[in-house]
Amino acid sequence: MKKLMNAPDAFVDEMLDGLVAAHPALAREARVIRLAAPARKGKVGIVSGGGSGHLPLFTGYVGRGLLDACAIGDVFAGPSVDACEQAIRAADGGRGVLRLYGNYGGDRMNFDLAGEMVEIDDIETTTVLGTDDIASAAPAESGKRRGVAGIIYAYKIAGAKADAGADLAEVTATAQAAVDACRTIGVALSPCQIPGAAAPTFAIGADEIEMGMGIHGEPGIWRDKLRSADDVADEMVKRLLADPVKHASDRVSVLVNSLGATPLEELFIVYRRVARQLTKNGLTIVRPLVGHYVTSMEMAGLSISLIHLDAAREALLAAPAECPFWRV
Amino acid sequence: MKKLMNAPDAFVDEMLDGLVAAHPALAREARVIRLAAPARKGKVGIVSGGGSGHLPLFTGYVGRGLLDACAIGDVFAGPSVDACEQAIRAADGGRGVLRLYGNYGGDRMNFDLAGEMVEIDDIETTTVLGTDDIASAAPAESGKRRGVAGIIYAYKIAGAKADAGADLAEVTATAQAAVDACRTIGVALSPCQIPGAAAPTFAIGADEIEMGMGIHGEPGIWRDKLRSADDVADEMVKRLLADPVKHASDRVSVLVNSLGATPLEELFIVYRRVARQLTKNGLTIVRPLVGHYVTSMEMAGLSISLIHLDAAREALLAAPAECPFWRV
Amino acid sequence: MALDADDLRLAADRARDAAAAAHDELNAADGRLGDGDTGVMLKRLFAAIAEAAPADERDVSKLFQAFAKACAASTGSSLGTLVTVAMMTLAKATRGRETVPVAELAGLLAAVRDQMMARGGAQLGDKSVVDALDAVARSLDGVTDGAAARAAARAAAIAALDEFRGRENRLGRARMFGARTKGLDDPGMLAFARLLDAVIV
């Protein structure tokens, strides 16, 4: 697993430098990426964060109608407490800040600690955790599920709500409802390697696929010989549809997301089948997304995220937004 | 090299089905992707085409202010004469059609034959060939150079010119000037595999990099042990700047493009250095592009394209445009 | 001696089988100095050609037209397009004819060669399918007998391979490999030899 990089220790900082150099709408403060323009007064702020190595997640979703700031850690390691605190402060426009990030132990502790630190300055914060990965816990324990690619739907929907002037409680409820309505499952075909690490994050046979594997190589549901794209897509859709959702709708958006090395060609082959199966199940697809939205560097594989839309969520999904990697 | 696909023979058709299913602004007719809306009367049409396996190229650049239609072949094989003809007809709005594609033998013959076939119906056509890959021939033989990632600048600039109502001669001259002002060089770290092929397109050592390799694995300038990102970027920039350009400018745009498996993180690390070196050389960077713009499926590596901008080209680059993978 | 529509249909079937049989060999040859797809492309192309042959047609030109149409629809590779060019050239040159005398083959192949050069920009000596065609066209000069034509053509195609093997490719992708192409057969020349061998059994 070759990398075009300099010192492994410089990987994240050099990457962030490049990101803001290429995207002048973003600014960097240590391990925080925020909108270059100061926080909009009177708008509820939204921050996210997590480990590096998932671009466009997390920092690539800072933009108008999406995130206001993002705390970013080393590759696959959570952001520091300081970074979380800084991000919250950067996002604060006086009406409170929603912390919207994936359900990982370290990240939760750090964002919680950071939230306590900004309380001193009367910055009100709330938390919504991305918990969309259905392979990471049974429906009964859905609160234990990891957050993966589906979180970008929550970014977009909550971001539009905040952009429209809603208050912190409303933005928080909207984000929570988006998370609740969203399900993701992934498959992995090959691992990635953390810069400087001696070996890839996991080993997998040259002809194997793992269903349900997590974006850091967390073990999945089964591992077996690679199957056809249609078979894989069918099983993924079946698992997504079988997972109970409180307010299911017949209008959905779907994200077919590359984990890194899997090219667009394969995503479209899979999307074709996914669209057919969803339609067969009586669902109407709205604003599908196919591409590299949440990756694990050079990992091969893909994830499928499905979000049920009520009228409000559908309108928020369609609202204008703009960040380096997504524009509506 | 695992692929999420069904039968190799169905790879391209299923991919195209998925592409148009996900992007309703595009329509498919056999091996042609065109705007779903009929060709705009009175606008010069622009068509491109080439082999599959390079998404977003070629078909992903069909859109307002870019391409009107695209003829697409099997993976790494040119489009058929019929597809080229169909694409030209689809793009025809009564003011002629520019054929704008990469300088590959088969593609050239096919587009030429297709051009003769539409002459019968008085569709006027012109040709501009992408020839940006400086590693593929010496400056003295620049007409023999292959077209690679830099062609998207020509799409954008010529597309904006056509959108503004220019005639065929003007659009053609604008495209040719864009090609003349653009230089690309690539490095490859790992190969890709054609669906159904027994082996990858080339072999390369686990610790090797090849400078100047082509997007189908055409041999490059040197092959050696992997070097640091900064060293690689420095050499690429040096080679780009050393290549003579007729109307050099101190305003340039630059595209740091992943060939597939190389993640955004590494692109930004390289961009950071490229930006520094260009600035050091007195150049001002306008609208840089960093991402997956022209790939070779799961190949690892990247290319850097540099285009010199005069005031007209800079304005055309900034003009509104919209396709599935690029929006201005 | 002359060829008619039935000969052409038979040739198309044989070419299809020969292309399928040579699939691996041609892919391997192209893999050494190109993108390794000559075999897969020709197999598909000649299957399409054989499929396209109209069963009851007597007009030789119409057969070549049908072949050309099938090519135009089903290939985009350099060699495939040269086959398209060949079929179009032959269709034009045989308009309204039901037979083609052996004595005309040399001229027809020379016309095909010239059209390929005009379309593809190859020069004689570049080590491409054009050189194989050239050698065979010249070998048929003045030959009127079927058996003699078969022997001459076969010998010329093999001789061309032998003659060019040690030289450098100066065309297309293979050009990039420079001196490394010395000692290797050009896949297009090899394909031509294999197909010829089958077609003229």
Add this chain to the structure above:
Amino acid sequence: MALDADDLRLAADRARDAAAAAHDELNAADGRLGDGDTGVMLKRLFAAIAEAAPADERDVSKLFQAFAKACAASTGSSLGTLVTVAMMTLAKATRGRETVPVAELAGLLAAVRDQMMARGGAQLGDKSVVDALDAVARSLDGVTDGAAARAAARAAAIAALDEFRGRENRLGRARMFGARTKGLDDPGMLAFARLLDAVIV
């Protein structure tokens, strides 16, 4: 017997060296049931902690505060943040003090354990660093002598590893590996044992 600021500075240096020495072992342990970064993270973290120790400070709480600050700036991993929590807890509990009697260690470690559980949501028995802390805290109950404390703590940390090795991890990433974690040391518990061993030399 009591600990003072110099003891803490020395402990910080030793922890730094121990974390560096255990780098590979901890990465490997974490690689078996997590993301393989425990070693690299702790090495970096304890280097930052040692670096942050104010040279002339006598107030033990101020030292812990400096450690906590360094942690908050330099780590985001679960275990790293638990170290941050530990330092913050210790800073609060020793406010204004220049010495900490050995007799208070049991209570301090128990407070750290409780804060970690409150923050991280671990239960006793989940097989995490919390279980190691719990064992050591309990082993120090009623111990007032330095040498006795060292012996008891060391023995307790090892005993905890032995006791938990055969059990399943029920927390974080490791939870996903289920029964496969039986027979493996939890990287956090292992790290705690290694650091403790060095710190209390």
